[in-house]
Amino acid sequence: MNYLKENPVGIEKVIDTIQKRIYDPLIEKWGTLDIHPKTEKRVKDEGVILEAYIGKKEYKPILYSEGNKIFFVEGNSPTLNNGVATNDLWAICILKIGDIYDTDFIESESAHLDLLDAIYDVVGVESVLGLEYGMSNLKRVVEDVFQYGNFKYSDIHPYHVFMVKMSVDYLLIKNKC
Numbered sequence: 001m002n003y004l005k006e007n008p009v010g011i012e013k014v015i016d017t018i019q020k021r022i023y024d025p026l027i028e029k030w031g032t033l034d035i036h037p038k039t040e041k042r043v044k045d046e047g048v049i050l051e052a053y054i055g056k057k058e059y060k061p062i063l064y065s066e067g068n069k070i071f072f073v074e075g076n077s078p079t080l081n082n083g084v085a086t087n088d089l090w091a092i093c094i095l096k097i098g099d100i101y102d103t104d105f106i107e108s109e110s111a112h113l114d115l116l117d118a119i120y121d122v123v124g125v126e127s128v129l130g131l132e133y134g135m136s137n138l139k140r141v142v143e144d145v146f147q148y149g150n151f152k153y154s155d156i157h158p159y160h161v162f163m164v165k166m167s168v169d170y171l172l173i174k175n176k177c
Helices: 011-030 108-123 135-142
Strands: 034-038 040-044 047-055 058-061 069-074 079-081 084-096 128-133 159-171
Touching: 011 034, 011 069, 011 084, 011 108, 011 159, 034 047, 047 069, 084 108, 108 128, 108 159, 135 159
Parallel strands: 034 069
Antiparallel strands: 040 047, 047 058, 069 084, 079 084, 084 159, 128 159
């Protein structure tokens, strides 16, 4: 399912565009996938956790093993120039490889290429800054979020965790008409 945020603004508009344009090509290749917009850090009884929007002001914890998913995390240090912000944006992908590829081989590189190809079509090759793998890199990206819910496995087959890092531009200025 493609969980789209209502009335996105700022970096959320960029994420919304990416979500809408990558969903169908990835569903066609992978068959099953949930894509969530920008995640939020929230304080709960168990500590700080990462939650994803699921609709109607509802959020749910996103770091769990079940299901194939993509969600987005924004950088913490945007630059601003005449109302245009530039910020890092990570598309974080958690997959059970065996669910999307019918093969005995570990197809993590195919998953990377599928996601990168879809993202390149939206933001361009020049906006993609890198590709990172594994829970240790995910922990670094989300910084102070240390509660991993029921995520049972790290980056161990059949599970694969990877992130595509992008640099994106978006407006942070209200139009005064």
